[in-house]
Amino acid sequence: MGLFNAIMSLSGAIDTDVIEDERMARHTSYRIGGRAALFITCHSYHALRRCVDVLTRERVPWVIVGKGSNLLVSDSGYSGAVITLGREFSRTVLAEDGVTLTVGAGVILARLVNEALTKGLSGLEFAVGIPGTVGGAVSMNAGLRDAWVGSLIEDVVTYKPGEGIRHYAHDDVAWGYRECGIPGDEIILEATFRLAPGEKSDIRATMERHLARRRRTQPVGSASCGSVFRNPPGGSVGAMVEECGLKGFSVGGAEVSPVHANFIVNNGTATARDVTAVIQHVRKQVKETYGVELKPEVKFLGF
Structure with missing residues (x-):
């Protein structure tokens, strides 16, 4: 059986955590969802590549999930594997220019917004209060009507199963309302944001205005x-x-x-x-x- 073979191949693998029959209600902001046959956390690119190769070979369906903030899982669950990105995909690196941040797809968007504030970098204030991960925010071009994540991105790195790493410059991607042109069969690994220097007091004040509006107009x-x-x-x-x-x-x-x-x-x-x-x-x-x-x-x- 493919699922059994996948479990045997992935259990104990380096940088890979495997849980069987995991309740997806624990991994969605809806707090709804039945059990996934496998819930796998890949902590490195090599672990991710191996995981996808094994699941593909064993014909086990799989899906990449961030923090489940935009996801409704069936009451009967999912008969395949849910993959999340762990340690290696949870890093941020500030370039020598002081304004360019390379961010792993597994980084929580709220953490990135606060890190930009801490470093005195402006541009992401609109994203305060938006749930989920950077990978999810990039894939759906998260934002407001007049401000969105894609406008700040210089580069996106993805993994195309069976082929390897791919790079996309900003202009290589068609950025649209709640969508981006990165192929759906590719896994976003990291994104590079170009921000601007700003006064921390101004950045904080703008964030507070956005957050106050969210609290006033949404069921936070x-x-x-x-x-x-x-x-x-x-x-x-x-x-x-x-x-x-x-x-x-x-x-x-x-x-x-x-x-x-x-x-x-x-x-x-x-x-x-x-x-x-x-x-x-x-x-x-x-x-x-x-x-x-x-x-x-x-x-x-x-x-």
Whole structure:
């Protein structure tokens, strides 16, 4: 059996931690999700390459996951391997120019924002409060309507299974709203950001303004995946859902947030089935009212 062979090959491997039947609710901001057959942490590039080679050889499906901040995992779990990036991918290095930071894909975005503040570097203030890892932020070009991660990136390094390391300069990548042009079959390993010198007091004040706005307009502290749907061109999903009278609409423990209608929160007992039922109802109502087909921003695993 492929899964058994994969476990035998990877258990005890250097720089590799393997857990069987791991509850994914422990690894998502939704706090929802069944068990993954394997949960693997790779602490180095060589461990990652070996892990992917073994899983591919044994025909075990796999997926890369950061902090699970934009992920809904099925109640029945995932029959493949969930891979996360560990130690070697959790480093930041400041270049001699004092403004260029090379950051591992496993670095928590909040840590990077605070590190930039500590070093007196401006540019990432808008990202304060955005959950997840740098790898996830790059892959979805995280940000606001007028500021996004991709605008600060000089270089991205990826691993293409079966081929090796690839480099992308900023202009090699098509940066779009909540997406980037890096091929989906490549694993982001690190990104290089060019920031600007700034006064720490000014940087901190800007961060505090962004954070205050998030706390005022979003259900900060609630279990959610962030924005559920992408905003359509020139439109606001939150406004459309609210105008459909769906704030507070719930199925089981999943509820359209009364604070922001583009958030579906887990009130403590929600299942993935509850969340998908709310998503389907919202999409149906918005389609009937506005003729707009909402596109989910949340990623689904195990469905």
